[in-house]
Amino acid sequence: MDDVIDRGGLEARLIQATLRVPARERASSGGSGRAEGVARQLDAALLTVGFAGSRELLEHVAGLGTGAAVDTAMGVLAAVRRLAGDHVEHNVYFADFPASVPDTLEFWADCLAQALVGADGEGEERDESDEGGPLPRLDTVNLLDLPAYGRYQHSYADLLRRHDDLVASAKDRVTVLHLGGPLPQEAHRLYLRLAASPVPLGEDDRDLLGLLAAYCLDDPQPEDIGVRENRALVNRVRFAHGRPLLVDTVTDVLRLACALSGGDVTLTAPTRFTSLPRADRRALMAALDRVVADQPAKLGDVNRHAGRWKRLGERLHPHEHPGHPHAQDVFAVARGDRRAVSLAGRIEAAFAAGDTAEAVRLLAASPGRLVRGLDRLLRTAGPDQAGLVTGALAEAAPHVAGRVLVGAREHLAARTAPGGARFFANRAARAWAAPDDRAPLDAGAVARAVEVLDAEIAARLPAPERVLVDPAVLEVAVPTGRAPDGGLGVLPRGSTTDVDGERLRFFVHWREARRTTDLDLSVLLLDADFGFHGQLSWTSLSGYGGAHSGDIVEAPEGATEMIDLDLARVTAAYVVPQVNVYHGEGFTELAEAFFGYMTRDTGQEGMPFEARTVRTKSDLTGTGRVALPLVFARHPGTGRWRARWMHLCLSGGISFNRVEDNRVGAGTLARGILERRYLTIGDLVEMMRRRGAAVEHGTAPGPLRPGDLYLGLERPEGLGQEGEVFTPDRFPEIVGG
CATH class of the missing domain: 2.60.60.30 (sav2460 like domains)
Structure with a gap:
C-alpha cells in the first residue's frame, strides 16, 4: 500500500499520535553518518516549540545521510508544530495584548468614530454644508459593519515587532520525542492498538484507523474489535478487498453500509445511503443473511434503527436476492410486515409488570445491559431481592467492557444521598442536567454492588511486582467514554x-x-x-x-x-x-x-x-x-x-x-463535573498495591526491570526496553475491554 498512502502524511500522523518518530533505513554507502549538524539544529528547533528529541532519536538522525536527515527533521518539526498549534500565525486584534486593552465602550465608540471621521483619525467632522449632504442618522449600529471592528488592523509582522522575545522558564513545557521502529512496524503497532481500543475513538483517531487498516491490510489482524464503530471502519477496508468480515449482529452490517456510503458509523447522525454496485449489494445481503440464520433473535435489534433499515432497503433491493431469505426478514421487520420482539422490549415488559426476578433473568443474557441498568434494578428490587441483583452482577461482570464497569461504579457511588442533579452527555458530547428526583439507593446494597465491581476491575489490572508512578497521573480519570479528539496534553473527562x-x-x-x-x-x-x-x-x-x-x-x-x-x-x-x-x-x-x-x-x-x-x-x-x-x-x-x-x-x-x-x-x-467522584489512575494504583505490588512515586525512575510498570503523562528518557509503560494513550487498556 506504500504507493497509495502518502508516507510523509502517515509519518506525521504517527508522530502526533504516539510521540514516536519512525526510524529510517540508513544508506548502505556514501553520505551516511554525516548529519550531526542537522541533528543539533533539529534539537534546537524542537525546543522553541516545547519539544526535545531523545538521545536515541538524535543519534539516529545524526547517522542518516544528509538528505534523509533533513527530510526527517523537517517532517518531525512540522508534525509537532501542528500538534502544539504552532503551524499557523496567531495574530490578534489588539497588537499590544495583553497590555493596553481598552475599555469596551470606549473601543466601540472609537470604531464608530473612525467609521464617521476616517481611519486615520485626522479628518474634520463634516457638517450639513459639506459636499455630500447631511451626516447619516444612526438609530442602530451593527458593529460588524464598522471597518475597524472585528478585522485585523495590522499584519503578523507588525505584531511580531511589538513584542519582546519570550524569556525561558524552567516551567515551560518540554515534551520528549522518542525513536520508533521502521514505518511499517510503527503503523502496524498503532493499528492494532486503535482497532482494539476498549473505548470509542475520537473523530481524528477513527480517520487514522481507516487509513491504517488499508496500510496494514496484509499484516496480522487484531483478534477482536470490541467497539462496533471501530469494527465498521476495518470492515469497510476488508469489504473493498474481498476479505472476511467481522459481523455478528445486524447492526454491524448497518454500520458497514454507513461506512460504504461515507456516513456516520457511530449512528449518531443520519446517513444518506448511496447506490452500490450489484456485487456489493449481494455481499451485504449475504453477510446479513448469515447473522440472522445463526441467531434469529438478532431480528429484534432491527427495531432500534428501523428508519435507517428502510432507507438502506431502498438501495439494497432485498427482493432481488431470494437466496437470502433471512436478510429479507430484516427489512420485513423494519417495514412492520413482521413482528420481532427485542430483548429490550421483553425487559421493559418485565419491569412494567413489577417482576424484578424476570427482569434480572432476561438481563443476564445481556451482561452489558445488566450493568448499565443496575440503578433501576436496585431501585425496583427492594431489600428482599437486592441479593438477587448482586448475584447476577457477579456473574455478568466478567463479560462486560471495563469502561462500563467503571462507569457503573462512578454512578453508584453518588446514589446514596438525596437530591442533586442528573448529568447527561450523549455520544456527540452534547450535555444537559436535570434535578434528580429519584429516591436514594440503599447504602448497603450500593456497597455490595461496588464491592463486586471493584473486585472485577482489580482482577483485570496488570499484576506487576513494582509500580512506578508519576504523581501527575494520580488524578487522571480512568477513560469510560469516547476518547478525546486529537491534540496535545488532552486527558479524559473528569x-x-x-x-x-x-x-x-x-x-x-x-x-x-x-x-x-x-x-x-x-x-x-x-x-x-x-x-x-x-x-x-x-x-x-x-x-x-x-x-x-x-x-x-x-x-x-x-x-x-x-x-x-x-x-x-x-x-x-x-x-x-x-x-x-x-x-x-x-x-x-x-x-x-x-x-x-x-x-x-x-x-x-x-x-x-x-x-x-x-x-x-x-x-x-x-x-x-x-x-x-x-x-x-x-x-x-x-x-x-x-x-x-x-x-x-x-x-x-x-x-x-x-x-x-x-x-x-x-x-x-x-x-x-467538579462534584462527581471519578475513578482515577490513583485508585487503580491503590488496587494494585493491595494485590501486592510495591509502589514508588517519582518522575525519573531510571531503567525498568522485568515485572515493572510505569505510569506517567509521558514516557521519560532512560526507561529502557524492559517492563511496561502506560501513558494516557494507553490508559483505556489498563482495565481493558
Whole structure:
C-alpha cells in the first residue's frame, strides 16, 4: 500500500499520535553518518516549540545521510508544530495584548468614530454644508459593519515587532520525542492498538484507523474489535478487498453500509445511503443473511434503527436476492410486515409488570445491559431481592467492557444521598442536567454492588511486582467514554491537573471552510456557590484580572482570539472558558478549529502565542454550538488553581450564542463535573498495591526491570526496553475491554 498512502502524511500522523518518530533505513554507502549538524539544529528547533528529541532519536538522525536527515527533521518539526498549534500565525486584534486593552465602550465608540471621521483619525467632522449632504442618522449600529471592528488592523509582522522575545522558564513545557521502529512496524503497532481500543475513538483517531487498516491490510489482524464503530471502519477496508468480515449482529452490517456510503458509523447522525454496485449489494445481503440464520433473535435489534433499515432497503433491493431469505426478514421487520420482539422490549415488559426476578433473568443474557441498568434494578428490587441483583452482577461482570464497569461504579457511588442533579452527555458530547428526583439507593446494597465491581476491575489490572508512578497521573480519570479528539496534553473527562504558572492564557483558532464564521472565545467566572461572578468576552474586554485580545468576526485565512488571566488578581472561585459559535459553520464544519491554554510567569513577555508555553491544545468537535473544554477551580485552602477536563458542548442556538445567555447551563455542567467522584489512575494504583505490588512515586525512575510498570503523562528518557509503560494513550487498556 506504500504507493497509495502518502508516507510523509502517515509519518506525521504517527508522530502526533504516539510521540514516536519512525526510524529510517540508513544508506548502505556514501553520505551516511554525516548529519550531526542537522541533528543539533533539529534539537534546537524542537525546543522553541516545547519539544526535545531523545538521545536515541538524535543519534539516529545524526547517522542518516544528509538528505534523509533533513527530510526527517523537517517532517518531525512540522508534525509537532501542528500538534502544539504552532503551524499557523496567531495574530490578534489588539497588537499590544495583553497590555493596553481598552475599555469596551470606549473601543466601540472609537470604531464608530473612525467609521464617521476616517481611519486615520485626522479628518474634520463634516457638517450639513459639506459636499455630500447631511451626516447619516444612526438609530442602530451593527458593529460588524464598522471597518475597524472585528478585522485585523495590522499584519503578523507588525505584531511580531511589538513584542519582546519570550524569556525561558524552567516551567515551560518540554515534551520528549522518542525513536520508533521502521514505518511499517510503527503503523502496524498503532493499528492494532486503535482497532482494539476498549473505548470509542475520537473523530481524528477513527480517520487514522481507516487509513491504517488499508496500510496494514496484509499484516496480522487484531483478534477482536470490541467497539462496533471501530469494527465498521476495518470492515469497510476488508469489504473493498474481498476479505472476511467481522459481523455478528445486524447492526454491524448497518454500520458497514454507513461506512460504504461515507456516513456516520457511530449512528449518531443520519446517513444518506448511496447506490452500490450489484456485487456489493449481494455481499451485504449475504453477510446479513448469515447473522440472522445463526441467531434469529438478532431480528429484534432491527427495531432500534428501523428508519435507517428502510432507507438502506431502498438501495439494497432485498427482493432481488431470494437466496437470502433471512436478510429479507430484516427489512420485513423494519417495514412492520413482521413482528420481532427485542430483548429490550421483553425487559421493559418485565419491569412494567413489577417482576424484578424476570427482569434480572432476561438481563443476564445481556451482561452489558445488566450493568448499565443496575440503578433501576436496585431501585425496583427492594431489600428482599437486592441479593438477587448482586448475584447476577457477579456473574455478568466478567463479560462486560471495563469502561462500563467503571462507569457503573462512578454512578453508584453518588446514589446514596438525596437530591442533586442528573448529568447527561450523549455520544456527540452534547450535555444537559436535570434535578434528580429519584429516591436514594440503599447504602448497603450500593456497597455490595461496588464491592463486586471493584473486585472485577482489580482482577483485570496488570499484576506487576513494582509500580512506578508519576504523581501527575494520580488524578487522571480512568477513560469510560469516547476518547478525546486529537491534540496535545488532552486527558479524559473528569481528569484533574495542576496549573503551574502565574498567568493563564486561553486561545481559540479557526479557519472557515465555506461560510463566513465568527467564533467567540469567552470566560465565565463563578463564585463559590457556582453563581455568576463576571465574564470576559467581546462584550467585556477587560476586568476581573483579565483581558480579551479582541473580537475577530471572520476567518477566511484563519483567526485567533485569546483571553489572558492574571491568576493573582482573579477573585472568582471557578473559571469556565468556552467557545461560542456566534454565526456560521459549526465546529465539525470548519476547515480547522482548536482550543487550548498556555501558562507563563509574569515577566516572561513573548508573543501572544508561544508554543513552548502551551499546556494543552484540543481540536474542537461535536454538534453543539457552545464548547466547554475545561473548568478551572481555585483550591479553597492553598489558593492554587487546578483544571478539570469537561469535553462537553451545549446545544446553543443556530446563531448569536453568547456567554451571557448560557451562563446558567455552563455553570450547572461545571458544577456537575467538579462534584462527581471519578475513578482515577490513583485508585487503580491503590488496587494494585493491595494485590501486592510495591509502589514508588517519582518522575525519573531510571531503567525498568522485568515485572515493572510505569505510569506517567509521558514516557521519560532512560526507561529502557524492559517492563511496561502506560501513558494516557494507553490508559483505556489498563482495565481493558
